[in-house]
Amino acid sequence: MVSYREKKVIPIGTVSELTGLSVRQIRYYEERKLVVPERSKGGTRKFSFEDVDMLVEVANKMEDGMQTYEIHKMREREKKQISKEKMREEMLKGQLNVQFNRHRPPS
Amino acid sequence: MVSYREKKVIPIGTVSELTGLSVRQIRYYEERKLVVPERSKGGTRKFSFEDVDMLVEVANKMEDGMQTYEIHKMREREKKQISKEKMREEMLKGQLNVQFNRHRPPS
DNA sequence: CGTGTAAGGAATTCTGACACG
């Protein structure tokens, strides 16, 4: 179950401890769209463990001299790549259905 | 990996939302040893997803008219039962080692 | 016993800005 990993429940101070990043850095990375926390009614940020992992990755790339906008571009490219792969997969499935199930309607 | 499930990172207000319990109830259940959150340096409670699940169980049992000390006793019994089973298991493993490895010392 | 609530205070977080490099 990935549900725990994706649930936004961790306050920024705890994220700071988990990642070793300052809260200033975390807020800045949010500004640059590298993480997208949820907000409580009062406006406090809530992060997921997935976000924590993303932030650690960001930290590593920053250490390697990469800039936030580069990391952002890279993420966007990855997203496109993944959705492209999924579309190909779906089309393949469709083809297989045509091949083998043309005369047998889905139950 | 159960690591996400066991990590204490969720503040009490969020736990309240996740469980439907009031913060008062959650604090009381802690007092009765039904959950054991960690504390930040400043003293704020931090719960795990496991704690959240425990609290939901507690809520169900309370609805069934069970009292906190009964739930606590039940938990203690379960712990003992589990450690007893683990001991038996260990002893069985030991016996098997005697049977088959008596003359072959562990590598 | 279990839970709501008002009280006073402390810890946590928020935003916008200035600074530095």
Add this chain to the structure above:
DNA sequence: CGTGTAAGGAATTCTGACACG
């Protein structure tokens, strides 16, 4: 660009206590 910091304020949480049933 990326990050520290002081500023002022708001949201969150804490404890101990009184109330009710």
